[in-house]
Amino acid sequence: MRTPSALKERIIAESRKIGIDKIGFTTADDFESLRSSLEAQKAAGHTSGFEHPNLDERLNPKLILKDAKTIIAIALAYPSKLKRQPPRTGLKRGQFARASWGDDYHDILREKMALLTERIQELTDESVSFEPMVDTGQLIDVAVANRAGLGFIGKNGLLIxxxxxxxVYLGEIVTNLVLAPDQPIPCQCGDCTRCLDACPVQALLGDGRMNAQRCLSYQTQTKG
Known part of the structure; x- marks a missing residue:
C-alpha cells in the first residue's frame, strides 16, 4: 500500500503522461469566505447567468461528494499562437478567442480527467470515489485552482x-482520497493595471470580480 505522499507523486507523474500541463491538490474544505462577495455580485446584477444556481453547492465540496477529502485541480494550456499566420489581404479580419480554437475544451478536459481517475484507481487498493467537473459544474474553478497552487487570481479574475x-483551461476532481494539499499563491499583480486599462467596456472591477453584463464575451453568448 502506497503512502499518501508516494501516491501523490505517482498521480503527478501519471498526469504528465496523459498530457495534463499542471496539477495541484487542495483540501475539500469549504469556500465560505467567498459567500459575501458572490452575494454582493448577484445583488449588484453583475452575474452572467451561467453560474451554478445553488450557492451552497458552489461553496461546499462535501455537498457534491459526502466523504470528500481532497480536490485535484488540473490545467491544460491552450494555443497562444497561430501555427501559420494568415495572408495579409488588406481587408479587415475578424478574430476568434484563443480559447475557442480547436475541439470543445469541455470534452478535452473530461477526457483527461477520466483517464486520470482510471490511473489513480489503478494506483491504490482503496475504494475511491471521484466527482470530476469543468466550468459547467458546481465549484468555482479559479478558486479551486488558486487554492491548489496552480496560479494566482489576477485583478481580471483569471487564474494566472x-x-x-x-x-489555460481548468477542471477539478473531488475525491475521498487523502492527499497532501499544495499552497495557494497570493496575487502578484502589484500596481499593474494593464488588464483593467485594456478592457474596452470597463467590465473589470479591479478586485478579481467583473460585471458580466458589460462583458463582450458574455454578450456574444447570450441568446436573444
Missing amino acids: TEEFGSF
Missing part, C-alpha cells in the same frame, strides 16, 4: 500561471 499566463 507562471508557465502559461492565463491561457
